[in-house]
Amino acid sequence: MSKKVRVRFAPSPTGGLHLGGVRTVLYNYLFAKKNNGDFILRIEDTDQARYVPGAEQYIFDCLKWAGLEPDESPLHGGEYGPYRQSERKEIYRQYAEQLIKDGQAYYAFDTPEELEKMRQDFKTEQNPSPQYDHSIRMKMRNSLTIPAEEIKKLLNTNTRYVIRIKMPEHETVSFTDMIRREVSFDTSVVDDKVLLKADGMPTYHLAVVVDDYLMKISHAFRGEEWLPSAPVHILLWKYLFGLNAMPQWAHLPLILGPNGKLSKRDGARYGFPVFAMNWTDPKTGELTEGFKEKGFLPEAFINLLALLGWNDGTEQEIFTKEELIGKFSIERVHSGGAKFDYEKAKWFNHEWIKRTEAGLLKSGVRNLVTAKGVIISEEALLEKVIDLVKDRCTFLTDFYDQSVFFFKTPEQYDLNAVKPKWNEAKQLFFTEVIRDFELNNDWKEAVLEKDFKEIAAANHIKPGDVLLPFRVMLVGGKFGPGVFDIAEIIGKKETINRIKKALDAFNN
């Protein structure tokens, strides 16, 4: 009888949520849904110095946009709350104290200055970053080196202290990672990590173990950057709750930018978004553009993230969320890091735009174009336009340029495409077209095309020579769907107006 699947995503609210974070959410979510389990969001806000107002709400917003909402969270509630570690502060101390009682942890009174001095004093070429470990701890001020009487006195006088784990000297700690198989470490090379900070808050190391236990987490997925501290967590599980209760670990490969691990600070430096949604740093006011605002569809975003490090073994690349839930397996996740390829990301988005029905795209497109001052009179018309132009849109934001001319008369023309070959014959041709269109009482694309070509033939002009000018008259540039489709949609009066207006511009 295996226990219920319960997984968690545990971000710290320190800023924007980047690609790697969302992918971790996604893998958690897919794994939970696939196994009829629960997906929990736990806020790891134990570092008061790094707390950023608004960052927590931002995370909720991103998950909502991506369609990856948790079953339990500070917002959604649940049986295992509170889901914010700052609100669980009192829970952690007893576990730290228990470790001390059992001899697996100790009090340390070293000040930050003393620690800094230690790092300087023991720094050598061989060992550029000395750690607070078994080789050093007996030279520091802690309950291993200070007599019990004095410790009691220090504690009673409210001297600041931290609680550190006492790493065993020569033990091999190993565990089976779901992605990497057997991984092992020698405990003598890992330091005596702080478990409980001087302000009474736990560090990540203590909190993650205690909370995963209390929240009955069955599988713990996190980024590969956590692998080196895994032995600390394994040992804490062993000391506190027993290895049998420990979740199964999976350390996800990193998503790399052009220069290594993607970091929050890198923001828009690469020329592509790294955050899910726009993020404004409350301190500096600096705005970093997100995938959402760049014009990505959430379906495309999770699709591309899912495939960054995972595949189902077939050649399928486009997956709906439901398909991903059905096919996802953590064992098929790659162990190697993946460099993010923005070109491929754009392709995913383009594919999703092409495949999404106009009706579903409508509200997003309407918001975008009306925000830029376009007035949409008819909903049905908008849908028709979307169908006509969506093949040409890589981003949702492209819909503006690709469809404004359906709603607004062009202000400017690509004259270079027309003027060099403009002549009197063409001028006459278009005045005849105007005359013909004015008499038209069957304003249909096919009829317009037929008339247009007949007039061209009568004037001994190749249709190809006047189609481009006609396009520029209606659109303003050399792009867009079929010209006669456009003419039909904008209507008789507007088409004639645009020809007349453009004729003026062309003749100047």
Place this chain on the structure above:
RNA sequence: GGCCCGUUCGUCUAAGGGUUAGGACACCACCCUUUCACGGUGGUGAUACGAGUUCGAAUCUCGUACGGGCUACCA
């Protein structure tokens, strides 16, 4: 420096002892075409290196190189 993880086309990846090493993005060419796209066809392009095990290695083992991560009272 130490420790850990990793290494198949430029990028994401398939192939878990026997394949002409497959696909996708990007790129190039051609076709379609009234523009721009879409679409179609084809092309360039990879097992880091060296040993071993084996009849046979991208695949297993070891070493080397390279890349990445960690080395805080941050997560």
